[in-house]
Amino acid sequence: MNELKHDRQMKKKRILLIQPENREINAFRRRQFNNFAQITIPYLAAFIDETKYEITLKDEYNQAIPYHQTFDLAAITVNTPNAPHCYDIARRFRENGARVVMGGPHVSLLPEEAEQHCDYLLTGECEETWPLFLDHFYEETAMKRYDSASPPSLEHLPKPRWDLLKRRTRMMKAAVFATRGCPYHCRYCNLKQIYHDCFRTRPVEEVIDEIKAICSRFFVFWDDNFFANRTYALSLMNALKPVKKKWAAQVTLTDCRDENILKAAREAGCLYLFIGLESFFQSSLKDAGKEINQVDDYGKIIGQIHKHGLMIQAGIIFGFDSDMPDVFEKTLRKCEETGIDGATVSLLTPLPGTPLYAELKAANRLTTASWDKYNGKTQVVFEPRNMTTEQLLRGYMLFRRKFYSLRSFIRRMKVSHTSPVYNFVVNLGYWLAGR
Numbered sequence: 001m002n003e004l005k006h007d008r009q010m011k012k013k014r015i016l017l018i019q020p021e022n023r024e025i026n027a028f029r030r031r032q033f034n035n036f037a038q039i040t041i042p043y044l045a046a047f048i049d050e051t052k053y054e055i056t057l058k059d060e061y062n063q064a065i066p067y068h069q070t071f072d073l074a075a076i077t078v079n080t081p082n083a084p085h086c087y088d089i090a091r092r093f094r095e096n097g098a099r100v101v102m103g104g105p106h107v108s109l110l111p112e113e114a115e116q117h118c119d120y121l122l123t124g125e126c127e128e129t130w131p132l133f134l135d136h137f138y139e140e141t142a143m144k145r146y147d148s149a150s151p152p153s154l155e156h157l158p159k160p161r162w163d164l165l166k167r168r169t170r171m172m173k174a175a176v177f178a179t180r181g182c183p184y185h186c187r188y189c190n191l192k193q194i195y196h197d198c199f200r201t202r203p204v205e206e207v208i209d210e211i212k213a214i215c216s217r218f219f220v221f222w223d224d225n226f227f228a229n230r231t232y233a234l235s236l237m238n239a240l241k242p243v244k245k246k247w248a249a250q251v252t253l254t255d256c257r258d259e260n261i262l263k264a265a266r267e268a269g270c271l272y273l274f275i276g277l278e279s280f281f282q283s284s285l286k287d288a289g290k291e292i293n294q295v296d297d298y299g300k301i302i303g304q305i306h307k308h309g310l311m312i313q314a315g316i317i318f319g320f321d322s323d324m325p326d327v328f329e330k331t332l333r334k335c336e337e338t339g340i341d342g343a344t345v346s347l348l349t350p351l352p353g354t355p356l357y358a359e360l361k362a363a364n365r366l367t368t369a370s371w372d373k374y375n376g377k378t379q380v381v382f383e384p385r386n387m388t389t390e391q392l393l394r395g396y397m398l399f400r401r402k403f404y405s406l407r408s409f410i411r412r413m414k415v416s417h418t419s420p421v422y423n424f425v426v427n428l429g430y431w432l433a434g435r
């Protein structure tokens, strides 16, 4: 009996799942208080048959990659700014005799590039291809490439294996997704190139079940547009009420015109909404292809969100062609006038596969091909139209410092009046991150 068990153990393959994070972004994220653990590798781990594989998870956010250990397979999820770092990780594991499989946004966008750095690659959505690949790898019949041919079902998905992710700090919230996709087509967004272009939802009871299993009292919905299907969102939030957890979600401003949805969100435990305002100027929103945002409505809708006790974490991007050198000061004033609670500020970044990338490349305005610079936080990777690269970078950094200064915080809170203590902690985290 023991021999049989030993035999079975011997047949297990050792798999390492890596959530990579390059040093520059890691330094930036670690200083913030409101971080959340990335769902990708706990989710991928949930599909793995433990009778065949011995699983190790490493999130480079706060864990070292075990280069000294031996694995049969290293699986790496690749986004664009991490791509060179991922290729380096892959090289080191391959030199040690492991096989490497890659997936994720960058692999889906540029498979021909990625395949030069790995043994196997998976493009697009992974619910069907990943388990198939794992079976093939175990049987040693794996093919080089697996593409997601059609939208996979989002029913009966396994629960992410958060239990395998060691060293999660209390401040790191968990994540869950309820929907996939977005009906809009912003020019800088790569969602349409990564996912099948159709909006889908998961069964409400399965999402609730997963949320109940999360140890933390806080979690975030990892969805790109949580309110996109109003009926579904209302039904999910209604079922969420008795669970009594606190959460945040990414939504569009236009869906927040509906006071019923805001009321339902608050009653279901929502603390804040991440809303991609992107700009306070209609001409820049036209550049972004995001005319679902109408700046004339900002004040009214933001006031409505605050009235329902919800905070707003605004996504703001600088660098659109219509942005002039005074865009930073003007944006700060608008944020203070409307009482924006927090801001995730980024430099416009033309990610490969997007209409924005194609346009800037055709106009010969891309200034680098080094993907690690495409992080939206520390580098300008194209020639801006109405200011210099230095003006854009300096203006963006100054905006971040001023926005998170005590003076601006007080001005914004005088308008927002929403969760001042929580708001103070989050703002402090961003202030520290921006130093």
Ligand code: SF4
Pocket (backbone or CB within 6 Å): 182, 183, 184, 185, 186, 189, 190, 191, 224, 225, 252, 276
């Ligand atoms: S609304 Fe958000 S998720 Fe949808 S296309 Fe625009 S940027 Fe992408």
